[in-house]
Amino acid sequence: MRLAFVIGLCVLLSGCFASASTPKPNASLGNDQVSTVTNISLPSSRLIPFAPTDEFLQCVPYARAVSGIAIYGDAWTWWGQAKNAYQRGKQPEVGAVLTLKKTSRLKYGHVAVVSAILDSRRIMVNHANWGSNSRTRGKVHYRQPVVDVSPNNDWSQVRMMNTIGTFGRVYPAHGFIYQPRETAEAN
Numbered sequence: 001m002r003l004a005f006v007i008g009l010c011v012l013l014s015g016c017f018a019s020a021s022t023p024k025p026n027a028s029l030g031n032d033q034v035s036t037v038t039n040i041s042l043p044s045s046r047l048i049p050f051a052p053t054d055e056f057l058q059c060v061p062y063a064r065a066v067s068g069i070a071i072y073g074d075a076w077t078w079w080g081q082a083k084n085a086y087q088r089g090k091q092p093e094v095g096a097v098l099t100l101k102k103t104s105r106l107k108y109g110h111v112a113v114v115s116a117i118l119d120s121r122r123i124m125v126n127h128a129n130w131g132s133n134s135r136t137r138g139k140v141h142y143r144q145p146v147v148d149v150s151p152n153n154d155w156s157q158v159r160m161m162n163t164i165g166t167f168g169r170v171y172p173a174h175g176f177i178y179q180p181r182e183t184a185e186a187n
Contacts, residue, residue: 046095046179047113047126056138062128063097063111068179076102076109079174087178090154092123096176098146100158103172112146112160114176121148125160136163 047066060075071081079099082088092098092114100110112127124143131137141163149170150157156175159167 047115050140057128057140059111059127059129062140063113066126067095067097067113069097069177071177074108075099075111078109078111078177082177086180088175089178090156090175092117092155092176093178095179098125098155098158098176099174101172101174105169106171115143121153122146130160131163
């Protein structure tokens with residue numbers, strides 16, 4: 001029984017990395033507008049290991065723990081706090097923190113750590129507390145897709161895959177806060 005489970009899990013995971021059906025940039029993301037990406041090469045992680053926990057996690061302490069970016073306070077304040085302490089920019093890097101702006105739906109903003117870059121408009125992130133119910137809130141979500149839907153390809157507007165496997169609404173983003181060089185090199 002255990003062997004069958006392991007084989008099934010391996011087949012499932014190999015399918016996840018062999019090909020993926022992902023939306024075209026700036027598309028309405030309907031089922032009839034998908035393209036297939038194959039042979040994605042994923043880089044080694046620059047994230048600091050994070051021990052599994054049953055504790056309710058907010059996005060800020062999780063992002064700080066795995067990125068090495070020592071900023072405190074609500075997620076929407078990270079961009080301003082990083083101005084004189086960390087490099088910031090509009091292009092994703094593995095280990096960088098994507099910062100979303102405060103909105104009526106994101107009262108405290110949101111931060112997520114880039115775990116993989118798929119192409120110039122698609123990344124994967126690890127983040128905590130992204131969901132809409134008790135099953136998904138307060139949990140860490142690994143390798144969730146994010147697509148840049150900004151008109152200028154500057155990551156100022158993004159759509160994040162939600163926990164039910166569809167892309168949600170458009171969220172305004174500040175950009176990326178980059179890891180300190182010593183943290184990136186150590187991982």
